[in-house]
Amino acid sequence: MVDLTVMRSAFKTAITELGVPAVHVATDPAGTRTSIPRVGFATVRKDNETIINALGIDAKVITVDISDIVSVDKFDVFEIGTEHYVAHTVHKIHMGTDVIGFKVFAKGS
Numbered sequence: 001m002v003d004l005t006v007m008r009s010a011f012k013t014a015i016t017e018l019g020v021p022a023v024h025v026a027t028d029p030a031g032t033r034t035s036i037p038r039v040g041f042a043t044v045r046k047d048n049e050t051i052i053n054a055l056g057i058d059a060k061v062i063t064v065d066i067s068d069i070v071s072v073d074k075f076d077v078f079e080i081g082t083e084h085y086v087a088h089t090v091h092k093i094h095m096g097t098d099v100i101g102f103k104v105f106a107k108g109s
Contacts, residue, residue: 004096011093011100015040015065022062023079024069036068041080044105051105060085062104063093072102083108 019038026032040063044051051059062078062085076087085106093101 004098008095008098008100011095012065012067015063015101019063020080024064024072025077025079026071027073027075027077034069036064039064039068039078039080058108060106060108062087062106064102064104066099066101069102072104076104078104078106 016038018040020041022036022039022041024034024036026034040061042061044059044061062080064072072087072090074087074090076090078085078087085108087104087106089105091103091105092099093103
């Protein structure tokens, strides 16, 4: 049996070690800003045609731990460095029955 506590810790560690700092700007309530110490941040690879066709070649995947922010909605903005990324699709990440984070498919603006 897989120890979910260990897996949860590994998820958080991966984001902490490999992630980048970000600011989340919520659409509801409008303009609410939350600094997030680290988010996972990756450019969509060219072999993922579905996402590229939907969001373009500058599409990004942003992974957020739920301990850093409790909710992410479509059209929320992530400020990473000098760039802004608009959330177009948000998926909850589950481990067992618990939501442990969010995977956000975003487009730069």
